Ligand SMILES: Nc1ncnc2c1ncn2[C@@H]1O[C@H](COP(=O)(O)OP(=O)(O)O)[C@@H](O)[C@H]1O
């Protein structure tokens with residue numbers, strides 16, 4: 001059996017089965033659509049409310065990508081600073097962990113008060129959530145250099161800069177891309193969660209706002225449609241990261257090499 | 262690294278490349294890895310450090326490479342010292358047990374690495390890489406990634422990377438230890454040819470008696486607990502050597518002498534300590 005085909009066909013098949021089952025069960029038990037709308041009803045809502053939902057999607061995407069980019073830039077810089085010396089890492093890493101374990105829901109209201117501009121406030125919240133995997137993975141990567149290669153560079157009198165660019169960064173790349181995968185998903189989650197916390201008092205434009213509104217109005221099909229958009233966005237984001245990582249590592253790294261069997 | 266004036270042993274004796282004088286090593290954790298060693302390596306020799314694991318072979322080799330300083334005693338290199346690579350002068354280069362290649366770089370770039378790091382211009386460097394790859398029989402594999410090569414071929418890349426610096430002294434720490442015997446014999450034959458052709462000086466570490474006899478002009482036999490040099494055995498067999506040497510009476514006689522020496526030392530060590 002063609003494995004590459006199966007890789008796509010199998011999950012899509014599962015999805016179709018679930019959709020059909022969903023449709024059949026909703027129909028069979030005559031579930032009212034304000035409890036569980038069938039897939040076709042959701043599709044209807046998606047088409048009918050497309051203008052509204054799509055605008056919200058753009059807002060959420062803007063926050064997600066903004067936060068993701070910020071997390072990548074800040075996370076990478078922090079990681080590079082940390083690996084410069086054990087002392088820096090030892091004294092600062094606990095605080096990076098602190099950032100990671102503090103529930104964003106708890107500090108989001110503060111940030112929203114401090115940062116006046118709503119979109120920016122949400123972006124900051126999402127960044128905090130997305131930051132940690134980039135920092136920890138990049139540090140791990142920059143540190144897990146083959147000791148033999150370090151010796152080799154040292155014997156060849158490589159400068160610090162040469163060792164960084166020609167040895168540490170390429171060694172860190174697979175870890176960095178692993179961090180990107182996790183972080184991109186977290187940026188989306190962060191964008192949605194932050195907007196929930198900000199509530200209707202926020203900009204009132206993102207997908208989370210639409211979900212809240214739809215909930216108040218018991219417009220469950222629209223709620224499902226908004227949810228669907230978030231999920232699809234998450235999956236696409238993940239696939240984008242997989243694609244980027246493959247682009248960068250395919251030629252050499254184990255995780256991305258297509259093994260012929 | 263100060264050069265020690267070479268003692269002239271005979272009128273025609275080649276220059277001393279490395280002079281180890283009473284160098285020993287006690288590691289920070291108290292491990293006495295090596296009792297004081299006296300050893301002079303002359304230009305053009307193929308010296309093998311032979312002994313069981315833990316006898317301090319790698320420690321001695323790393324001291325010769327100036328990667329490790331002796332606890333007492335001293336080492337001297339050529340008059341005027343040495344340079345690993347780069348600027349003119351004597352060059353010393355080390356090949357490790359693992360190929361230690363950069364997995365993200367193609368063969369070409371892996372071999373060129375020492376030149377890149379030394380800032381050798383690309384055009385000249387590429388020509389030297391081609392020469393080095395030809396020497397190890399890897400012409401045509403320039404664009405392969407390490408993972409696309411067998412263990413033996415990866416080791417050849419590693420050797421090419423050493424040769425590209427045109428070293429005067431080549432140090433190898435069990436370079437073929439991880440390979441199967443057939444591949445190892447083939448690489449042994451190639452390395453001895455290279456040594457002959459390029460007039461290299463080689464210090465080679467192994468725990469295989471047969472590999473040591475086949476390759477060496479001189480074997481430094483070592484024993485463990487504590488790590489020390491037992492004896493030096495000269496292998497008086499003309500070069501270039503071929504596989505035929507492996508099945509001669511002389512080869513068998515050397516093997517007998519060496520294995521008795523090693524067995525005796527390990528038996529004594531066991532009762533002494
Ligand atoms: N960095 C180190 N710190 C402490 N002990 C070491 C270190 N390196 C090697 N040793 C010890 O020194 C002895 C000799 O080691 P080594 O030179 O690697 O032996 P060989 O290469 O002959 O197997 C061993 O007992 C080993 O455990």
Ligand SMILES: [Mg+2]
Nearest residue numbers: 318319320434
């Ligand atoms: Mg060793």
